[in-house]
Amino acid sequence: MPPSIIPFNKPHLTGKEAHYMYDAVYHGQLAGNGKYTKLCHKYFESIYGLQKCLLTTSCTDALEMAALLLDIKDGDEVIMPSFTFVSTANAFVLRGAKIVFVDSKSDHPGIDETSIEDLITKAIVVVHYAGDACNMDIIMDIAKRHKLFVVEDAAQAIDNYYTNSEGHQVPLGSIGHISTYSFHETKNIISGEGGMLSLNKENFINRAEIIWEKGTNRSAFFRGEVNKYGWVDIGSSFLPSEIIAAFLYAQLEALKQIQARRLVLWNKYHSTLKYWASSNNIIRPNTPAYSTNNAHMYYLVFSKAGHRAKLIKHLKENKILSVFHYQSLHKSSFYHHLHDGRELPNSDRYSECLLRLPLFFDLTDSEQDRILDTILSVELDG
Ligand SMILES: Cc1ncc(COP(=O)(O)O)c(C=O)c1O
DSSP: OOOOOBOSOOOOOOSOHHHHHHHHHHTTOOSSSSHHHHHHHHHHHHHSOOSEEEEESOHHHHHHHHHHHTTOOTTOEEEEESSSOHHHHHHHHTTTOEEEEEOBOSSSSSBOGGGSGGGOOSEEEEEOGGGOOOOHHHHHHHHHHHTOEEEEEOTTOTTOEEEOTTSOEEETTSSSSEEEEEOOTTSSSOOSSOEEEEEOSHHHHHHHHHHHBTTBOHHHHHTTSSSSOOBOSOOOBOOOOHHHHHHHHHHHHTHHHHHHHHHHHHHHHHHHTHHHHHHTTOBOOOOOTTBOOOOOOOEEEOSSHHHHHHHHHHHHHTTBOOBOOOOOGGGSTTTGGGSOOOOOHHHHHHHHHEEEOOOOTTOOHHHHHHHHHHHHTOOSOO
Protein backbone atom coordinates (compact mmCIF):
# COMPACT_ATOMS: atom_id res chain seq x y z
CA MET A 1 0.00 0.00 0.00
CA PRO A 2 1.43 3.45 -0.88
CA PRO A 3 2.20 5.61 2.18
CA SER A 4 -0.57 7.95 3.22
CA ILE A 5 -0.16 11.72 3.27
CA ILE A 6 1.18 13.16 6.51
CA PRO A 7 -0.42 16.60 6.86
CA PHE A 8 1.32 19.54 8.46
CA ASN A 9 -1.41 19.73 11.10
CA LYS A 10 -4.37 17.62 12.13
CA PRO A 11 -6.82 18.92 14.76
CA HIS A 12 -6.98 16.57 17.74
CA LEU A 13 -10.32 15.62 19.31
CA THR A 14 -10.31 14.45 22.92
CA GLY A 15 -13.66 12.68 22.50
CA LYS A 16 -15.60 14.91 24.88
CA GLU A 17 -16.15 17.91 22.58
CA ALA A 18 -19.42 16.68 21.04
CA HIS A 19 -20.73 15.69 24.46
CA TYR A 20 -20.16 19.14 25.95
CA MET A 21 -21.50 20.84 22.82
CA TYR A 22 -24.64 18.71 23.05
CA ASP A 23 -24.91 19.58 26.73
CA ALA A 24 -24.78 23.29 25.86
CA VAL A 25 -27.51 22.80 23.26
CA TYR A 26 -29.59 20.68 25.64
CA HIS A 27 -29.46 23.32 28.35
CA GLY A 28 -30.72 25.91 25.89
CA GLN A 29 -28.05 28.56 26.18
CA LEU A 30 -26.16 28.94 22.96
CA ALA A 31 -25.17 32.60 23.02
CA GLY A 32 -21.97 33.60 24.79
CA ASN A 33 -21.00 33.97 28.45
CA GLY A 34 -22.87 30.92 29.73
CA LYS A 35 -21.79 27.84 31.69
CA TYR A 36 -18.93 26.72 29.43
CA THR A 37 -17.54 30.22 28.89
CA LYS A 38 -17.44 30.63 32.68
CA LEU A 39 -15.82 27.20 33.13
CA CYS A 40 -13.09 28.15 30.63
CA HIS A 41 -12.52 31.54 32.31
CA LYS A 42 -12.31 29.82 35.69
CA TYR A 43 -9.85 27.27 34.34
CA PHE A 44 -7.46 29.91 33.02
CA GLU A 45 -7.82 32.16 36.04
CA SER A 46 -7.23 29.35 38.54
CA ILE A 47 -4.55 27.29 36.73
CA TYR A 48 -2.47 30.23 35.51
CA GLY A 49 -3.44 32.81 38.11
CA LEU A 50 -4.58 35.22 35.39
CA GLN A 51 -6.55 38.09 36.90
CA LYS A 52 -9.37 38.28 34.36
CA CYS A 53 -9.88 36.32 31.15
CA LEU A 54 -12.44 36.81 28.40
CA LEU A 55 -12.89 34.23 25.66
CA THR A 56 -13.00 35.79 22.19
CA THR A 57 -13.87 34.48 18.76
CA SER A 58 -10.18 34.56 17.78
CA CYS A 59 -6.80 35.90 18.85
CA THR A 60 -7.31 38.48 16.09
CA ASP A 61 -10.39 39.73 17.95
CA ALA A 62 -8.52 39.72 21.26
CA LEU A 63 -5.82 41.89 19.64
CA GLU A 64 -8.50 44.25 18.31
CA MET A 65 -9.92 44.50 21.83
CA ALA A 66 -6.42 45.27 23.14
CA ALA A 67 -6.08 48.14 20.65
CA LEU A 68 -9.48 49.52 21.74
CA LEU A 69 -8.58 49.20 25.42
CA LEU A 70 -5.29 51.04 24.94
CA ASP A 71 -7.20 53.85 23.17
CA ILE A 72 -4.93 53.62 20.15
CA LYS A 73 -5.65 56.64 17.96
CA ASP A 74 -4.63 58.02 14.58
CA GLY A 75 -0.86 58.28 14.36
CA ASP A 76 -0.07 56.47 17.64
CA GLU A 77 3.09 54.47 17.16
CA VAL A 78 3.13 50.81 18.12
CA ILE A 79 6.26 48.65 18.11
CA MET A 80 6.14 45.01 17.12
CA PRO A 81 8.22 42.42 15.28
CA SER A 82 7.94 42.34 11.50
CA PHE A 83 8.15 38.54 11.66
CA THR A 84 4.63 37.93 12.92
CA PHE A 85 1.12 37.14 11.79
CA VAL A 86 -0.77 39.91 10.03
CA SER A 87 -3.35 40.23 12.87
CA THR A 88 -0.71 41.43 15.33
CA ALA A 89 -0.36 44.55 13.19
CA ASN A 90 -3.79 44.80 11.62
CA ALA A 91 -5.58 45.14 14.97
CA PHE A 92 -3.65 48.38 15.65
CA VAL A 93 -3.73 49.64 12.04
CA LEU A 94 -7.54 49.42 12.24
CA ARG A 95 -7.39 52.10 14.97
CA GLY A 96 -5.10 54.31 12.89
CA ALA A 97 -1.78 53.30 14.46
CA LYS A 98 1.56 53.67 12.73
CA ILE A 99 3.45 50.41 13.10
CA VAL A 100 7.15 50.57 13.94
CA PHE A 101 8.49 47.21 12.89
CA VAL A 102 11.46 45.74 14.76
CA ASP A 103 13.83 42.98 13.71
CA SER A 104 14.01 39.46 15.16
CA LYS A 105 17.07 38.22 17.07
CA SER A 106 19.82 36.60 15.03
CA ASP A 107 19.48 33.33 16.96
CA HIS A 108 15.69 33.31 17.48
CA PRO A 109 12.67 34.56 15.48
CA GLY A 110 11.38 36.45 18.56
CA ILE A 111 11.61 40.26 18.82
CA ASP A 112 15.12 41.71 19.28
CA GLU A 113 14.58 43.40 22.66
CA THR A 114 17.79 45.41 22.29
CA SER A 115 16.53 47.30 19.25
CA ILE A 116 13.42 48.73 20.92
CA GLU A 117 14.88 51.41 23.16
CA ASP A 118 15.57 53.90 20.34
CA LEU A 119 12.08 53.58 18.92
CA ILE A 120 9.95 54.52 21.88
CA THR A 121 6.25 54.78 21.07
CA LYS A 122 2.86 54.23 22.80
CA ALA A 123 2.82 50.46 23.06
CA ILE A 124 5.02 47.43 22.49
CA VAL A 125 3.46 44.24 21.19
CA VAL A 126 5.68 41.23 21.70
CA VAL A 127 5.05 37.86 20.08
CA HIS A 128 6.16 34.72 21.91
CA TYR A 129 7.25 32.98 18.73
CA ALA A 130 6.81 29.19 18.71
CA GLY A 131 5.53 29.67 22.25
CA ASP A 132 9.03 30.68 23.44
CA ALA A 133 9.12 33.62 25.82
CA CYS A 134 10.58 36.97 24.83
CA ASN A 135 12.88 38.49 27.42
CA MET A 136 10.08 40.10 29.41
CA ASP A 137 12.39 41.69 32.01
CA ILE A 138 13.97 43.83 29.30
CA ILE A 139 10.60 44.60 27.70
CA MET A 140 8.86 45.53 30.97
CA ASP A 141 11.81 47.65 32.05
CA ILE A 142 11.73 49.68 28.82
CA ALA A 143 7.94 49.99 29.14
CA LYS A 144 8.18 51.19 32.73
CA ARG A 145 10.86 53.78 32.03
CA HIS A 146 9.02 55.18 29.01
CA LYS A 147 5.46 54.70 30.34
CA LEU A 148 4.40 52.35 27.55
CA PHE A 149 1.80 49.63 27.46
CA VAL A 150 2.88 46.07 26.72
CA VAL A 151 0.67 43.59 24.88
CA GLU A 152 1.81 39.97 24.83
CA ASP A 153 0.67 38.25 21.67
CA ALA A 154 0.67 34.79 23.21
CA ALA A 155 -1.23 33.22 20.29
CA GLN A 156 1.17 30.25 20.38
CA ALA A 157 2.19 30.38 24.02
CA ILE A 158 -0.56 28.64 25.95
CA ASP A 159 0.73 26.72 28.99
CA ASN A 160 4.23 28.11 28.74
CA TYR A 161 6.30 29.90 31.38
CA TYR A 162 8.90 32.64 31.73
CA THR A 163 11.53 32.65 34.47
CA ASN A 164 12.00 36.26 35.49
CA SER A 165 15.20 37.87 36.77
CA GLU A 166 14.16 37.08 40.35
CA GLY A 167 13.97 33.39 39.48
CA HIS A 168 10.15 33.18 39.58
CA GLN A 169 8.40 31.16 36.92
CA VAL A 170 5.32 32.98 35.62
CA PRO A 171 2.88 32.00 32.84
CA LEU A 172 3.29 33.72 29.49
CA GLY A 173 0.41 36.08 29.06
CA SER A 174 0.48 37.18 32.71
CA ILE A 175 3.30 39.72 32.42
CA GLY A 176 2.26 42.48 29.99
CA HIS A 177 -0.69 44.78 30.64
CA ILE A 178 -2.88 42.81 28.22
CA SER A 179 -2.36 39.43 26.55
CA THR A 180 -3.98 37.52 23.74
CA TYR A 181 -4.15 33.79 22.98
CA SER A 182 -5.32 31.73 20.01
CA PHE A 183 -7.29 28.48 19.94
CA HIS A 184 -7.25 28.24 16.14
CA GLU A 185 -7.11 24.64 14.96
CA THR A 186 -3.34 24.86 14.42
CA LYS A 187 -2.66 25.62 18.09
CA ASN A 188 -1.96 23.17 20.95
CA ILE A 189 -5.46 23.61 22.43
CA ILE A 190 -8.18 24.35 19.93
CA SER A 191 -11.79 25.35 19.34
CA GLY A 192 -11.66 25.64 15.54
CA GLU A 193 -11.48 29.41 15.62
CA GLY A 194 -11.15 30.94 19.06
CA GLY A 195 -9.08 33.13 21.30
CA MET A 196 -8.82 34.81 24.65
CA LEU A 197 -7.94 38.15 26.16
CA SER A 198 -6.16 38.30 29.52
CA LEU A 199 -6.30 41.54 31.48
CA ASN A 200 -3.45 41.89 33.88
CA LYS A 201 -4.28 45.37 35.18
CA GLU A 202 -7.36 45.99 37.29
CA ASN A 203 -8.24 49.22 35.48
CA PHE A 204 -8.81 47.48 32.14
CA ILE A 205 -11.28 44.92 33.43
CA ASN A 206 -14.60 46.84 33.52
CA ARG A 207 -14.08 48.46 30.16
CA ALA A 208 -12.97 45.16 28.58
CA GLU A 209 -16.23 43.49 29.61
CA ILE A 210 -18.16 46.38 28.01
CA ILE A 211 -16.17 46.30 24.75
CA TRP A 212 -16.63 42.50 24.71
CA GLU A 213 -20.43 42.85 24.96
CA LYS A 214 -21.05 45.30 22.07
CA GLY A 215 -20.34 48.43 24.12
CA THR A 216 -23.00 47.61 26.73
CA ASN A 217 -22.84 46.98 30.48
CA ARG A 218 -24.68 43.67 30.01
CA SER A 219 -22.19 41.66 32.12
CA ALA A 220 -22.68 44.01 35.08
CA PHE A 221 -26.46 43.71 34.61
CA PHE A 222 -26.31 39.91 34.76
CA ARG A 223 -24.27 40.13 37.96
CA GLY A 224 -27.03 42.33 39.40
CA GLU A 225 -24.75 45.38 39.67
CA VAL A 226 -27.04 47.64 37.57
CA ASN A 227 -30.81 47.36 37.15
CA LYS A 228 -30.85 47.75 33.35
CA TYR A 229 -28.22 47.62 30.69
CA GLY A 230 -27.51 49.94 27.80
CA TRP A 231 -24.95 51.42 25.44
CA VAL A 232 -22.10 52.90 27.50
CA ASP A 233 -18.97 52.74 25.25
CA ILE A 234 -17.72 51.52 21.91
CA GLY A 235 -17.50 47.76 21.47
CA SER A 236 -18.33 44.85 19.28
CA SER A 237 -19.44 41.23 19.45
CA PHE A 238 -16.18 39.68 20.57
CA LEU A 239 -17.55 36.81 22.65
CA PRO A 240 -17.86 33.30 21.21
CA SER A 241 -20.99 31.17 21.45
CA GLU A 242 -21.33 28.51 24.13
CA ILE A 243 -20.80 25.82 21.47
CA ILE A 244 -17.25 27.04 20.91
CA ALA A 245 -16.63 27.37 24.65
CA ALA A 246 -17.94 23.83 25.23
CA PHE A 247 -15.52 22.49 22.60
CA LEU A 248 -12.66 24.39 24.21
CA TYR A 249 -13.49 23.13 27.68
CA ALA A 250 -13.13 19.53 26.51
CA GLN A 251 -9.68 20.41 25.20
CA LEU A 252 -8.67 22.09 28.44
CA GLU A 253 -9.51 18.97 30.41
CA ALA A 254 -6.98 17.10 28.23
CA LEU A 255 -4.34 19.83 28.22
CA LYS A 256 -1.69 17.95 30.22
CA GLN A 257 -1.93 14.86 28.05
CA ILE A 258 -1.82 16.94 24.84
CA GLN A 259 1.22 18.88 25.99
CA ALA A 260 3.07 15.74 27.10
CA ARG A 261 2.63 14.02 23.72
CA ARG A 262 3.64 17.13 21.78
CA LEU A 263 6.78 17.40 23.89
CA VAL A 264 7.75 13.78 23.18
CA LEU A 265 7.42 14.47 19.43
CA TRP A 266 9.31 17.77 19.71
CA ASN A 267 12.18 16.15 21.64
CA LYS A 268 12.48 13.32 19.13
CA TYR A 269 12.81 15.80 16.25
CA HIS A 270 15.36 17.76 18.24
CA SER A 271 17.61 14.86 19.19
CA THR A 272 17.38 12.96 15.89
CA LEU A 273 18.13 16.00 13.74
CA LYS A 274 21.03 17.28 15.84
CA TYR A 275 23.99 16.05 13.75
CA TRP A 276 22.23 16.32 10.40
CA ALA A 277 21.35 19.94 11.18
CA SER A 278 24.81 20.97 12.32
CA SER A 279 26.52 19.28 9.39
CA ASN A 280 24.21 21.11 6.96
CA ASN A 281 24.50 24.49 8.67
CA ILE A 282 20.85 24.36 9.75
CA ILE A 283 19.72 25.90 13.02
CA ARG A 284 17.30 23.96 15.23
CA PRO A 285 14.94 25.77 17.66
CA ASN A 286 16.82 27.68 20.29
CA THR A 287 14.55 27.88 23.33
CA PRO A 288 15.91 30.66 25.57
CA ALA A 289 17.05 29.63 29.07
CA TYR A 290 14.33 31.85 30.59
CA SER A 291 11.55 30.01 28.72
CA THR A 292 9.94 26.61 29.10
CA ASN A 293 8.96 24.79 25.92
CA ASN A 294 5.26 24.17 25.20
CA ALA A 295 6.17 22.22 22.05
CA HIS A 296 3.98 24.38 19.89
CA MET A 297 6.20 24.18 16.85
CA TYR A 298 9.25 22.37 15.51
CA TYR A 299 11.10 24.51 13.02
CA LEU A 300 14.43 24.54 11.16
CA VAL A 301 16.28 27.59 9.87
CA PHE A 302 18.33 26.88 6.73
CA SER A 303 21.37 28.91 5.70
CA LYS A 304 20.03 29.09 2.12
CA ALA A 305 16.46 29.56 0.88
CA GLY A 306 17.27 26.97 -1.82
CA HIS A 307 17.90 24.31 0.83
CA ARG A 308 14.51 24.97 2.40
CA ALA A 309 12.83 24.68 -1.01
CA LYS A 310 14.66 21.38 -1.63
CA LEU A 311 13.51 19.86 1.64
CA ILE A 312 9.89 21.01 1.13
CA LYS A 313 9.95 19.38 -2.32
CA HIS A 314 11.61 16.19 -1.10
CA LEU A 315 9.10 15.84 1.74
CA LYS A 316 6.21 16.54 -0.62
CA GLU A 317 7.43 13.89 -3.08
CA ASN A 318 7.27 11.53 -0.11
CA LYS A 319 3.76 12.70 0.82
CA ILE A 320 4.80 14.78 3.81
CA LEU A 321 3.64 18.36 4.11
CA SER A 322 5.90 20.97 5.68
CA VAL A 323 5.31 24.71 5.59
CA PHE A 324 7.19 27.97 5.95
CA HIS A 325 5.84 30.75 8.12
CA TYR A 326 5.36 34.53 8.26
CA GLN A 327 6.55 36.85 5.52
CA SER A 328 8.11 40.08 6.89
CA LEU A 329 5.25 42.54 7.38
CA HIS A 330 7.46 45.58 6.68
CA LYS A 331 7.78 44.25 3.12
CA SER A 332 4.10 43.35 2.68
CA SER A 333 2.25 44.85 -0.27
CA PHE A 334 -0.14 46.54 2.17
CA TYR A 335 2.39 48.18 4.47
CA HIS A 336 5.82 48.45 2.78
CA HIS A 337 5.31 52.08 1.68
CA LEU A 338 4.59 53.09 5.31
CA HIS A 339 7.71 51.39 6.70
CA ASP A 340 10.50 53.82 7.59
CA GLY A 341 13.08 52.03 5.48
CA ARG A 342 15.12 50.34 8.24
CA GLU A 343 16.52 46.99 7.11
CA LEU A 344 15.29 44.05 9.20
CA PRO A 345 17.59 41.28 7.96
CA ASN A 346 16.79 38.65 10.57
CA SER A 347 13.07 38.93 9.92
CA ASP A 348 13.75 38.51 6.20
CA ARG A 349 16.01 35.53 6.85
CA TYR A 350 13.31 33.74 8.88
CA SER A 351 10.77 34.57 6.15
CA GLU A 352 13.00 32.99 3.52
CA CYS A 353 14.69 30.16 5.42
CA LEU A 354 12.44 28.89 8.23
CA LEU A 355 10.52 25.65 7.78
CA ARG A 356 7.97 24.05 10.12
CA LEU A 357 7.64 20.25 10.36
CA PRO A 358 4.40 18.35 11.08
CA LEU A 359 3.72 18.38 14.82
CA PHE A 360 0.34 17.37 16.19
CA PHE A 361 -0.99 15.15 18.96
CA ASP A 362 -2.11 12.32 16.67
CA LEU A 363 1.17 12.07 14.74
CA THR A 364 2.19 8.45 15.34
CA ASP A 365 5.71 7.30 16.18
CA SER A 366 5.96 5.48 12.87
CA GLU A 367 4.81 8.58 10.96
CA GLN A 368 7.42 10.64 12.73
CA ASP A 369 10.06 8.03 11.91
CA ARG A 370 9.01 8.28 8.26
CA ILE A 371 9.37 12.07 8.39
CA LEU A 372 12.79 11.81 10.01
CA ASP A 373 14.06 9.15 7.57
CA THR A 374 12.87 11.30 4.68
CA ILE A 375 14.62 14.38 6.05
CA LEU A 376 17.86 12.47 6.64
CA SER A 377 17.83 11.18 3.05
CA VAL A 378 17.53 14.60 1.38
CA GLU A 379 20.35 15.81 -0.90
CA LEU A 380 20.55 19.50 -0.14
CA ASP A 381 23.53 20.33 -2.32
CA GLY A 382 22.84 17.90 -5.14
C1 LIG B 1 1.44 35.51 16.50
C2 LIG B 1 0.01 35.39 16.09
N1 LIG B 1 -0.87 36.31 16.49
C3 LIG B 1 -2.17 36.24 16.17
C4 LIG B 1 -2.65 35.21 15.41
C5 LIG B 1 -4.12 35.17 15.04
O1 LIG B 1 -4.78 34.11 15.69
P1 LIG B 1 -6.28 33.74 15.32
O2 LIG B 1 -6.23 32.84 14.13
O3 LIG B 1 -6.81 33.03 16.55
O4 LIG B 1 -7.01 35.00 15.05
C6 LIG B 1 -1.79 34.22 14.95
C7 LIG B 1 -2.28 33.10 14.13
O5 LIG B 1 -1.69 32.08 13.99
C8 LIG B 1 -0.41 34.31 15.31
O6 LIG B 1 0.49 33.40 14.88
